[in-house]
Amino acid sequence: MGYQAHFRVWRGDADGGDLHDFTVEANEGEVVLDIIHRLQATQCGDLAVRWNCKAGKCGSCSAEINGRPRLMCMTRMSEFAEDEVVTVTPMRAFPVIRDLVTDVSFNYEKAREIPAFSPPKGVAAGDYRMHQVDVGRSQEFRKCIECFLCQNTCHVLRDHEENKPAFAGPRFLMRIAELEMHPLDSLRENTGADRTEVAQQEHGLGYCNITKCCTEVCPEQIKITDNALIPMKERVADRRYDPLVWLGNKIRRRRT
Numbered sequence: 001m002g003y004q005a006h007f008r009v010w011r012g013d014a015d016g017g018d019l020h021d022f023t024v025e026a027n028e029g030e031v032v033l034d035i036i037h038r039l040q041a042t043q044c045g046d047l048a049v050r051w052n053c054k055a056g057k058c059g060s061c062s063a064e065i066n067g068r069p070r071l072m073c074m075t076r077m078s079e080f081a082e083d084e085v086v087t088v089t090p091m092r093a094f095p096v097i098r099d100l101v102t103d104v105s106f107n108y109e110k111a112r113e114i115p116a117f118s119p120p121k122g123v124a125a126g127d128y129r130m131h132q133v134d135v136g137r138s139q140e141f142r143k144c145i146e147c148f149l150c151q152n153t154c155h156v157l158r159d160h161e162e163n164k165p166a167f168a169g170p171r172f173l174m175r176i177a178e179l180e181m182h183p184l185d186s187l188r189e190n191t192g193a194d195r196t197e198v199a200q201q202e203h204g205l206g207y208c209n210i211t212k213c214c215t216e217v218c219p220e221q222i223k224i225t226d227n228a229l230i231p232m233k234e235r236v237a238d239r240r241y242d243p244l245v246w247l248g249n250k251i252r253r254r255r256t
């Protein structure tokens, strides 16, 4: 049976805005994105909202629903009481373009800064061989749909605009971890750069205090903190405090 849902939606642009109340029809089986689309079709033809797949796979419809970062297309109306006010606001960590649409280009800039997969020299593309166990290790991270909800939630970015230049955020630290786990990645052999050190020195791994808030909001249930960030932090610590690595660095410094 249909009912009248109470929605409070943020409307505005980069110069500011506020919350507007609407009453919109809702039907059995619908999700928040359905209601936003009906609102757009019946009351606010110019409401800006980004979406593509309506299946939780494109990562476009990220927003904050009752203050919690979520995908609008994967949030069922049945989660809310019929008389509850459902508040929909844009992601807070990124600049608003208009209404529910934010400028997420920060994320693409961070993605470009990460050194790409570096294949071993002298091995032709078709000759790569990997064990399934190695494939499986980083497979989890490949499920990322780039919704940037983890980036939006991480307090290092969310509350501190000034951290953005130095901190890549969980999604991109996870990308470094994924490459670091790749058995054929040869960045160190090819260029001398160590991915864990790159994460620590250039992408702010040290800012992460493993609160796991990023993991909690990931719609793909990727264990970002446990499986990517903590292992990478452990490797940074191992390398820093390993006496052999320390000795090697000292000798190398003396020779140069």
Ligand code: SF4
Pocket: 153, 154, 155, 156, 169, 170, 207, 208, 209, 210, 211, 212, 213, 214, 215, 225, 229
């Ligand atoms: S675990 Fe680290 S990256 Fe994830 S939200 Fe917390 S501080 Fe941010």
Ligand code: SF4
Pocket: 143, 144, 145, 146, 147, 148, 149, 150, 151, 171, 214, 217, 218, 219, 220, 221, 222, 224
């Ligand atoms: S890791 Fe999860 S929350 Fe972060 S961008 Fe990917 S899918 Fe979204």
Ligand code: FES
Pocket: 051, 052, 053, 054, 055, 056, 057, 058, 059, 060, 061, 062, 071, 072, 073, 074
């Ligand atoms: S519309 Fe694609 S993830 Fe929601």
